[in-house]
């Protein structure tokens with residue numbers, strides 16, 4: 216079922232105030248067409264409990280073109296992006312320079328910010344914002360073979376946190392879960408990294424990835440959707456956009472609109488929160504920061520507040536931004552957020568008589584819809 220909120224419906228010659236019509240998916244197309252013909256205005260279409268994301272029928276009146284692929288191209292010129300400078304057979308050996316917790320008292324689990332010095336390589340290991348690197352943990356697996364590499368999204372800009380152009384930082388959560396026998400299991404590589412001491416040597420591969428590159432346009436709009444450690448690439452974008460030293464070093468002065476949606480279980484689990492609050496106060500016209508704190512806030516249905524609930528809340532504004540060919544959307548973190556985000560966008564598109572199932576591939580093709588979820 217869908218709820219259609221309508222303004223300007225008239226009956227018996229009298230204009231009525233806003234009304235909400237509840238219709239099934241099968242009726243949605245014809246009801247919306249009739250509303251359009253009557254001259255009334257559709258304010259919003261929202262899925263009601265249990266409704267799965269669907270391809271919403273297209274409806275006149277004349278939908279605006281949402282994408283202009285040619286105008287939106289591309290992120291950082293792909294050809295200049297370094298890839299696989301170091302491979303697993305011959306990794307670069309970096310040195311840990313710092314390893315500290317990103318969490319506040321009372322947080323759940325362990326999440327650390329870990330920095331490696333990259334000096335001395337030939338070639339020098341370098342990267343751009345939005346890429347990942349591989350880490351090969353010390354030791355052997357249960358079969359006595361060396362561990363395989365694990366990929367982590369890079370959390371520092373190409374200049375590194377100290378702007379010396381020779382470090383890389385990661386934001387790592389220690390994986391922990393109970394197996395079927397009820398034993399507590401800790402992730403091999405994430406534990407290796409969270410426990411590592413400054414001075415230790417670590418095998419690093421990469422960089423890899425061209426999915427999450429930032430647009431070069433200083434006037435681009437960037438919508439970021441992150442859960443947990445999925446914040447890593449977003450931190451790099453926001454530093455590049457709003458840190459004074461970065462703006463100076465890059466000569467790239469972001470003037471567009473950036474909007475970060477961040478999902479965390481508790482306030483104490485928010486990552487890099489102070490930096491983002493500072494950017495918000497320094498650049499109120501350019502940066503907006505919206506949090507979904509799942510175990511402290513409730514969604515309108517009384518459940519945990521997830522990032523897709525925030526996207527539903529602001530779907531119309533987000534959709535209006537997406538209609539601008541300068542807008543890019545980045546999603547990183549838990550795969551579970553994707554269906555809810557699609558559902559919210561389906562409803563927002565339907566309110567404009569557009570079909571999200573058709574639009575999303577167009578955005579993807581135009582390199583404006585960037586997803587890296589696990």
Ligand code: NAP
Pocket residue numbers: 347367368388442443444445446447478479480481484507508509510519521522523547548549550551552553587588589
């Ligand atoms: P976390 O802190 O455990 O959780 C982040 C938030 O997401 C919590 O508020 C959690 O809520 C919420 N959440 C749980 N299920 C959700 C769902 N279906 N939809 C939306 N939100 C949901 O996160 P984390 O352990 O750091 O995990 C982040 C994930 O991102 C990991 O799977 C990691 O592998 C992945 N990741 C991917 C990349 C990448 O693709 N490049 C990079 C970094 C991380 P509750 O726990 O309260 O239910």
